[in-house]
Amino acid sequence: MRNSTQKLSYLQAIVEAQREEMRRDERVILMGEDIAVYGAQSLFDEFDHSRLRNVPISENSFTGVGVGAALTGLRPIVDLTIASFVYLASDQIINQAAKLRFMTGGQLKVPIVVRTSTFYNNRTAAQHADRPYPLFMNIPGLKVVAPATASDAKGLLKAAIRDDDPVIMFEDINLWGKKEEVPVDVDFLVPIGKADIKRAGSDATIVSVAGCLLPALAAAELLAREGIDVEVVDLRTIAPMDKETILASVAKTGRLVIADNSHKVGSVASEIAAVVSEEGFESLRKPIQRVATPSVHIPYNQALERQLYPTKERIVAAVRAIL
Amino acid sequence: MRNSTQKLSYLQAIVEAQREEMRRDERVILMGEDIAVYGAQSLFDEFDHSRLRNVPISENSFTGVGVGAALTGLRPIVDLTIASFVYLASDQIINQAAKLRFMTGGQLKVPIVVRTSTFYNNRTAAQHADRPYPLFMNIPGLKVVAPATASDAKGLLKAAIRDDDPVIMFEDINLWGKKEEVPVDVDFLVPIGKADIKRAGSDATIVSVAGCLLPALAAAELLAREGIDVEVVDLRTIAPMDKETILASVAKTGRLVIADNSHKVGSVASEIAAVVSEEGFESLRKPIQRVATPSVHIPYNQALERQLYPTKERIVAAVRAIL
Amino acid sequence: MSLDRSQQLELYSRMLRIRRFEEAIVAHYPVGHLSIGQEGAIVGACMALRDDDYVTGTHRSHGHPIGKGAAINPLMAEIFGKRTGICKGLGGSMHLTDTSLGLICESAIVGGGFPLATGAGLSIQVRKSDQVSLCFFGDGAANQGTFGESINMAAIWKLPVIYFCENNGYAVTTSVAASHGQPDIARRADGYGIPGVIVDGQDADAVYEVTQAAVDRARAGEGPTLIEAKTYRFDEHSNRLAIPIRYRSDEEIAFHRNERDPITLYRARLVAGGLAAEVEAIEAEVTCIMADAVQFAKDSPEPELSDLTDNMFSNPINFPVTREGIFGDA
Amino acid sequence: MSLDRSQQLELYSRMLRIRRFEEAIVAHYPVGHLSIGQEGAIVGACMALRDDDYVTGTHRSHGHPIGKGAAINPLMAEIFGKRTGICKGLGGSMHLTDTSLGLICESAIVGGGFPLATGAGLSIQVRKSDQVSLCFFGDGAANQGTFGESINMAAIWKLPVIYFCENNGYAVTTSVAASHGQPDIARRADGYGIPGVIVDGQDADAVYEVTQAAVDRARAGEGPTLIEAKTYRFDEHSNRLAIPIRYRSDEEIAFHRNERDPITLYRARLVAGGLAAEVEAIEAEVTCIMADAVQFAKDSPEPELSDLTDNMFSNPINFPVTREGIFGDA
Numbered sequence A, B: 001m002r003n004s005t006q007k008l009s010y011l012q013a014i015v016e017a018q019r020e021e022m023r024r025d026e027r028v029i030l031m032g033e034d035i036a037v038y039g040a041q042s043l044f045d046e047f048d049h050s051r052l053r054n055v056p057i058s059e060n061s062f063t064g065v066g067v068g069a070a071l072t073g074l075r076p077i078v079d080l081t082i083a084s085f086v087y088l089a090s091d092q093i094i095n096q097a098a099k100l101r102f103m104t105g106g107q108l109k110v111p112i113v114v115r116t117s118t119f120y121n122n123r124t125a126a127q128h129a130d131r132p133y134p135l136f137m138n139i140p141g142l143k144v145v146a147p148a149t150a151s152d153a154k155g156l157l158k159a160a161i162r163d164d165d166p167v168i169m170f171e172d173i174n175l176w177g178k179k180e181e182v183p184v185d186v187d188f189l190v191p192i193g194k195a196d197i198k199r200a201g202s203d204a205t206i207v208s209v210a211g212c213l214l215p216a217l218a219a220a221e222l223l224a225r226e227g228i229d230v231e232v233v234d235l236r237t238i239a240p241m242d243k244e245t246i247l248a249s250v251a252k253t254g255r256l257v258i259a260d261n262s263h264k265v266g267s268v269a270s271e272i273a274a275v276v277s278e279e280g281f282e283s284l285r286k287p288i289q290r291v292a293t294p295s296v297h298i299p300y301n302q303a304l305e306r307q308l309y310p311t312k313e314r315i316v317a318a319v320r321a322i323l
Numbered sequence C, D: 001m002s003l004d005r006s007q008q009l010e011l012y013s014r015m016l017r018i019r020r021f022e023e024a025i026v027a028h029y030p031v032g033h034l035s036i037g038q039e040g041a042i043v044g045a046c047m048a049l050r051d052d053d054y055v056t057g058t059h060r061s062h063g064h065p066i067g068k069g070a071a072i073n074p075l076m077a078e079i080f081g082k083r084t085g086i087c088k089g090l091g092g093s094m095h096l097t098d099t100s101l102g103l104i105c106e107s108a109i110v111g112g113g114f115p116l117a118t119g120a121g122l123s124i125q126v127r128k129s130d131q132v133s134l135c136f137f138g139d140g141a142a143n144q145g146t147f148g149e150s151i152n153m154a155a156i157w158k159l160p161v162i163y164f165c166e167n168n169g170y171a172v173t174t175s176v177a178a179s180h181g182q183p184d185i186a187r188r189a190d191g192y193g194i195p196g197v198i199v200d201g202q203d204a205d206a207v208y209e210v211t212q213a214a215v216d217r218a219r220a221g222e223g224p225t226l227i228e229a230k231t232y233r234f235d236e237h238s239n240r241l242a243i244p245i246r247y248r249s250d251e252e253i254a255f256h257r258n259e260r261d262p263i264t265l266y267r268a269r270l271v272a273g274g275l276a277a278e279v280e281a282i283e284a285e286v287t288c289i290m291a292d293a294v295q296f297a298k299d300s301p302e303p304e305l306s307d308l309t310d311n312m313f314s315n316p317i318n319f320p321v322t323r324e325g326i327f328g329d330a
């Protein structure tokens, strides 16, 4: 049992994480709009419906309701469904969830998890396709995770639910259907704050942020065929960032490409570049390369949209440019 | 008249900018909570009160009302007063103001100015003291300015009011009372998107973001006494950023310190560091140094608060570290 | 204050255009949220508006421009993501916005239209124009904070705004009963000191009449009105979202489709009024319009990368961000 | 459902503690927003609560913990920014939050408390506890979108929440008349299907009675109530904000100070009821408490930089961000 696995999609892994934690701890509740539509329908068969709340379309308030519940003995998971809606709730996330422990001199803890999915590459146009995780790394007091595999999604979500601080999890809708073997151990956790070397290598480092892992690994495969040995570091946690792992990789390779689906200016890639240009400068042999989404909004037209996010081709080109 | 000046405080310069543009163009209106309290009382004597709107405490909606008015023939200035309230309105700013032109295939323009003041160093504690300008640089379609002098405040605000795109202006409450000679020419504009070399130098570059100009200049003065000749580049516009001026300065000095009042992780300083590590890497002789606010919330206690923002001492130390 | 016969025929034509437009989408390019079943509410309201009156809409965006009388070809091309689309293929199914008819935003952010419509009302008042602004929104949207915030602002300033709820009983899978403290959205109006009116949304003439009264009130400077049209969505929430649960009964759907179709009901009224020939002519015409539109959309070119940068700013500065073009990778 | 004599004396004592606490602030450390004039509303409401009931408050935060019965020394030390403060000097004047008495947030973000109080109500319901949650808010806050959003959620789920408006007639310089479609906040309750009650906030007993009825209703599982206490702020909006305009008349202020002071009115009632000696004893005691508290605050140590990092996370990870400590500069 301990070491066995089960084939699950990314979304199923998320649902299983919720199921296991709801079984384990009756303080865990799930709130969101039409939660059955977003994968939770099977939970209704098992749990008291008082712990499964379909909420009205009131993002700032239902997120704040989650915060209030977290302050008073529950451990809510608030599903904000689509990440472009997170701005509506950002006041309660930033001004309340992130600050309340500090402002009360440590009297309170805020064990809330806010889930939200980046709905890009899906023909939903500019008001649905944002990838706004960079905004939250600037906010002290928040933990921000963005898994790129089903196992990481399960393990990070479980760790987030057990964590006593507010955690935002950015999911990637393009990965929802992707299946892999996922550990079944109910205590399988992925530590928040640890990046993961998904492929070891010595010639260059690619740090992939959130859903960029797949094109990053594909780029590494392509380059490997030419004998170029690339290390792929999956960031997994955006804040607090695992600088050690990134700096250690760059110390080894001297070359850094960062792949990030968010808009380039003010991206997570920018923060990583800043950290390395400050603390890893001496190891850098070539300019850092950010491969990100250009600073335009997301169009409805699918052919255009598809070109905007980092592809394996663009990542390969960026690595080549600094070899 | 053309070249004459008048002694004005930073806040007075803002009020004069509004007055001049309201005189010049009757489509300009001013909206905000208790606007008289925030400097606009003298405008009530001169203008039709229909153009001066005290609004209810409804940040997301009154900002959106400004957007709706901008779409239909007015040029609203929306005063969001304290920058920590900007999260409440960020949905209308990000999902509507920034996106509507693009989403309608260019049918609409959105000539709105959102003003807001960073209320830090003022004993107002964590829920009032944010400096959230970094969040908005990640949003395509927005222009973001942050003047550090009365003249720049006047000229940038006037340019913003005349600009057909949405502009957010971050003011600095700590500068509100600071007086200087300000041009009186009603067509005095400071171009959006141009950084300003406030002090030329050749040994190192300090890029100052928003209110960090004063400690940056003070640091340069201190270093000058030791014969160290520092260039101080005042960023002025956060987005779209004037990369040319920054890269040219670093090409000359080879050394870069960035001073930014925002929290360090995901700061404007991070973006500047990323740009230089990517496009100016070959000129860099030493690691980039970010001097910013650490990733803790702002405490009420004044002695503690004061230590958190970049000081001339910390900037001097950062420059020294890379000489 | 009733519609004359030619206006009634126009009303019928626009309802039918919405229906056939969406049937064409389902057949040729199945994206988006359909307004089928809600045509009476939409067009009844729009008939009370002038061309220069403003409208904001929702993710369920097809009906509003058609109801306002927009040309069909650019709307169809937009659905297909083409460069000849009303939004150049950048906006798409949730955002069919034809500004030449006063449409200023179809907001796919639920509740996002309240402030925009209110701002248009403010603009009208400051410019001393006699336009009005109408805000379409759903029952679900009424629970967004912008609802009360915006209506209150319109109330205190007596803005010429009509808040028009297409209450189709559900927000995705969530019923009004499960998400509203009490089921009548219009009853919230009193809390802001403005009139609230409930109307049968399947009776387009009735919708027209209450809307016209609200428009008259607004143009007279007497302020906003909240109208709630009780209507029904015949199809699923969206063509593209799989719904794993049953949240309304087959009987309920069948009842509305069979007994409460606003187009069937209106057609019967027109025919009873002796307009059978005119009705048939309209039906033939609408069929042609849609066939043409689908062909136009299919034949139209795709937008290009440069359209992205070209439509970002009215006044581009330091943009595109890189000399190399849009991406700026190495 | 009236208070007995000892409870009335406690009510009087708490009102007086608020008044004297704020007078001490003005004398010794003039920061913040004063509740002077509003004590009847605050304490009247709190008397209906148990120690384990939850309360959220506002930027005008001093009255709520004192009304709930909190120890004065840590509150005074917090005003002085000291480490012995209830929030270790990190929260300050707008955030006097004593969680040992169920206070969970004094939100200086206007309207920020609505969801938090509602969330506490949800928590009570899920945990099957018999606590209640009371949300203090101002007339200005009622225009924040969270007002309707949160009340609606409490209504549909029948949460044990009391939304208690301290309507002091103004939000900074903006009158209720200038900012509300109609002036009675309680009248908005009907839109969410819940009871709305207006009470004279200067009559502490009356406030107690309506609040107790709402608390009973909440504990019985019958859901939320909206209470509006009409009250008045005697002093300026904030000790620290210069107000360059006159927005209320001297006569109006004088009338409330002279005729409508909740403490004067309550004292007269107690004295008329034969409690003069008890009242005087309380007055003497409260004077001592405040003198002690000011001394305690003055004598207390300042917080240190390490208090900042120590209070950020329950479970710090990779934190502080730099090995060198908090700043991480070179």
Ligand SMILES: Cc1ncc(C[n+]2csc(CCOP(=O)(O)OP(=O)(O)O)c2C)c(N)n1
Binding pocket: A033, A057, A059, A085, A088, C058, C059, C060, C108, C109, C110, C111, C137, C138, C139, C140, C141, C142, C168, C170, C171, C172, C237
């Ligand atoms: C702010 C926001 N939250 C959630 C959604 C997801 N969503 C899209 S449509 C919808 C239901 C809207 O219901 P209603 O307002 O009644 O309109 P209807 O779909 O019934 O026309 C939801 C929840 C969204 N688009 N925007």
Ligand SMILES: Cc1ncc(C[n+]2csc(CCOP(=O)(O)OP(=O)(O)O)c2C)c(N)n1
Binding pocket: B033, B057, B059, B085, B088, D059, D060, D108, D109, D110, D111, D137, D138, D139, D140, D141, D142, D168, D170, D171, D172, D237
């Ligand atoms: C979200 C937000 N907007 C604006 C402010 C600035 N502000 C502080 S108190 C206040 C007035 C609040 O009025 P009311 O709710 O009536 O409370 P009162 O001050 O009268 O007690 C305002 C506008 C704020 N703190 N938060």
Ligand SMILES: [Mg+2]
Binding pocket: C138, C139, C140, C166, C167, C168, C169, C170, C171, C172
């Ligand atoms: Mg609906």
Ligand SMILES: [Mg+2]
Binding pocket: D138, D139, D140, D166, D167, D168, D169, D170, D171, D172
């Ligand atoms: Mg008030």
